[in-house]
Amino acid sequence: MKPIAIIPARGGSKRIPRKNIQMVDGIPMVARAVLTAIQSEIFSSVIVSTDDEEISEISQRFGALVPRLRSKELSDDFANTYDVMADALSTDWLGASIPEYICCIYPSSIFVRPSHLILGYKMLLETGSSYVFPVQEYLPPIQRGLLLEEDGGVNMIDPQNVLMRTQDLRPTYHDTGQFYWGRREAWERKVSIFGKDSKGLICKPYEYIDIDTPEDLELAVTLFKARKLIEPN
Numbered sequence: 001m002k003p004i005a006i007i008p009a010r011g012g013s014k015r016i017p018r019k020n021i022q023m024v025d026g027i028p029m030v031a032r033a034v035l036t037a038i039q040s041e042i043f044s045s046v047i048v049s050t051d052d053e054e055i056s057e058i059s060q061r062f063g064a065l066v067p068r069l070r071s072k073e074l075s076d077d078f079a080n081t082y083d084v085m086a087d088a089l090s091t092d093w094l095g096a097s098i099p100e101y102i103c104c105i106y107p108s109s110i111f112v113r114p115s116h117l118i119l120g121y122k123m124l125l126e127t128g129s130s131y132v133f134p135v136q137e138y139l140p141p142i143q144r145g146l147l148l149e150e151d152g153g154v155n156m157i158d159p160q161n162v163l164m165r166t167q168d169l170r171p172t173y174h175d176t177g178q179f180y181w182g183r184r185e186a187w188e189r190k191v192s193i194f195g196k197d198s199k200g201l202i203c204k205p206y207e208y209i210d211i212d213t214p215e216d217l218e219l220a221v222t223l224f225k226a227r228k229l230i231e232p233n
Contacts, residue, residue, distance in 0.1 A: 001100065003103060005102075011055055021055060034046055104179060132199045
């Protein structure tokens with residue numbers, strides 16, 4: 001059975017009002033996520049989990065399924081991805097046949113390409129992991145991070161690294177916040193994405209931008225248009 005994609009897209013974002021339908025080069029963000037999933041040609045269906053009528057209408061117009069609106073209890077500021085995914089995998093959404101592999105794609109993932117989704121899926125199959133998701137290296141190294149103290153001072157998070165050369169520090173990575181391939185059982189049991197049974201798909205620095213603030217959105221839209229000019233295909 002082919003995998004499915006689930007896009008969690010609530011309507012009540014706070015830091016960027018109506019974030020999931022903000023326009024990016026003429027297309028709402030959630031629609032871009034839907035189109036990318038469809039263009040990968042690896043999913044039997046692309047499902048949007050939303051509590052919002054407008055997001056539902058846009059998603060369906062671009063080819064996604066919205067079996068029903070998500071409950072308000074799973075759409076507030078405290079709702080988490082694990083609960084939303086478990087809800088979306090319930091039988092009243094998908095019927096009796098639920099595939100083994102499910103990809104959660106965040107609606108603001110405007111830089112994800114179909115090839116990235118395919119690579120993640122192949123990695124999940126080859127490694128037998130519970131989850132696979134894209135990661136990027138911290139640049140510069142997080143071990144040389146600084147704290148701005150209340151008294152105005154500047155201190156290193158880990159002072160023992162003050163004389164360490166950058167090339168001698170172990171590379172560290174961060175979750176890009178774009179998509180998460182997972183096995184059905186892991187999603188249903190709400191197994192943590194971060195653990196020994198997960199694999200990170202290493203991506204280029206700055207290949208993705210996690211859109212959380214208006215400044216992030218402005219930068220992402222500018223970069224999206226610039227990349228389109230440089231890489232039209």
